[in-house]
Amino acid sequence: MALRVGVIGGGQLARMMIAPAVELGVELRVLAEEPGMAAALAATAVGDYHDVDTVLAFARDVDVITFDHEHVPQHVLTALEQDGAAVRPGSAALAVAQDKLVLRARMAELRVPQPEWAAVSDATELQRFIDEHGGRAVVKTPRGGYDGKGVRVVTAATEAADWFTALNEDARGGMLLVEELVQFRRELAQQVARRPSGETRVYPLAETVQRGGVCAEAIAPAPGATEQLVRAAADLGVLIAEALGVTGMLAVELFETGDGRILVNELAMRPHNSGHWSQDGAVTGQFEQHLRAVLDLPLGDTAATQPWAAMVNILGGPTEGSMDARIGPAMAGHPHAKIHTYGKAPRPGRKVGHVNVAGDDLDDVVYEARAAASVFLD
The missing domain is CATH 3.30.1490.20 (ATP-grasp fold, A domain)
Incomplete structure (x- = not known):
């Protein structure tokens, strides 16, 4: 019988777990908030993740519970654990990601550099x-x-x-x-995978670009990063993952200051926008890795497959017509680009898809990713 992973939340992160689940022979089940969400292809239930009975009923049909987002209330997470569900990441780890005051206090306890x-x-x-x-x-x-x-x-x-x-x-x-207000020179993101038995793997450090508080682009590896910086970010990511008992993917969002220090900004305990590049630029993409990790299977190689990879978000989408109508022209004009759409209706500022490009020239990779993403915008 196939291993069954239950994902709470029907957004694009759950959607992007579907393909690797099929490839791994894993049965993916999704508790979506409402019909027609991004992960509708795998939505086996629709219900309110705030309701204990709804979530408990969903969890009893799967081997492991994981998440598309970090908004499931603590009392629901605790009820799941008391009912014997394998919740990954668990309630104690998610408490740190759910509350920024808890995050800051916990990072202070760990003597992690932060603002x-x-x-x-x-x-x-x-x-x-x-x-x-x-x-x-x-x-x-x-x-x-x-x-x-x-x-x-x-x-x-x-x-x-x-x-x-x-x-x-x-x-x-x-x-x-x-x-x-940190005077940083750029923002970075360190992805770490950890399984319950303790194995960890780190991904190449990525540079991220935020626009209006939303991740707009990510480049891996972070251009110009020194060996010392790369090692410090990786060590920091593993320290946090182990200290908090994270299982699955962890994204550590960082500020790099002008004097070369790194400060922890925020944490995400799930696949994260800053790691989307790994779908088409790493041996093991973050969505496959997350499934491996929460199932306590051996973790995959995180090495980059090309010298450079770039991810550009499609924010908002076209004001006229559908996303689908733009896919063909984007593919024709940019055959090296990998296009990922989320099945969402366009709306100003909304994440409706992203484009990945990997290659051996940084400028070309970034240009192609931006150009392909622009096809979906007016």
Whole structure:
């Protein structure tokens, strides 16, 4: 009988696990939030991942539970574990990815380099932090933010007044996270795979480009990265994966400062946008690797297959016509490009697909990926 992996969440990350699952002979089952989502091809159930009974019923038909996102509540994760489900990553690890205040405190315990930060409960505390850090700071809601949501650069506490009001109206209370505004030269991402038995593998360090808080491009390996930087990022990724007990893929998002230091920005415990290049640029792509890892199968080789790989996101899509109508022209004009679409309706700022190109010339690879992605935009 085939091994059965249950994925909670029907988005594009679950969708991109389908092909490697077929190749590995793994039965993939998906609990989608609603019909017609990106992973509809593998959606065996539709339901609310906040509902314990719904999730427990789904989990009892699979060997392992994993995730398309990190939003499943802790009480649901705990109920799964108490029911005997193999939850990977587990509730303790996901707690760190789900709450940025927990993340910062845990990284501090591990003595991991990160931006200066504080938990603030009112405008006075926030203003004090801003004043002590050069008059500007980054404020974040601890939970629920992604792709630039729940993040603001502020010069005065009044710019977060609505968030404090929402905290005061919430019976549970709460705090905001404030961080120093890091003067970084670029952003990097380190992907690590870890299986329950402890085996780890690291991918080549990637450089990422963010636009409007959304990952727009990734290049691997990170151009100009020194051996020292590459080794430090890999060691940091493995340290975090092991200390937190991560199982599956871990993406460690990093700032590289002007003096060559790296600081941890955020973590994602699943396949991640910054690792999409590996689908067509590494021996083992991150989606296959995630399945291997959560099933505790031997991990695959993470080496790059070409000197360079570039990923460019298709953000928004065409304002007229469908994504499908653009696939043929994109293929014809850019035969070296690998095009991945998500089955989503175009919408401003929405991730509706991405393009990967791998080759031996960095400029050519980046140009081709950008040009192929542009075919889907007006």
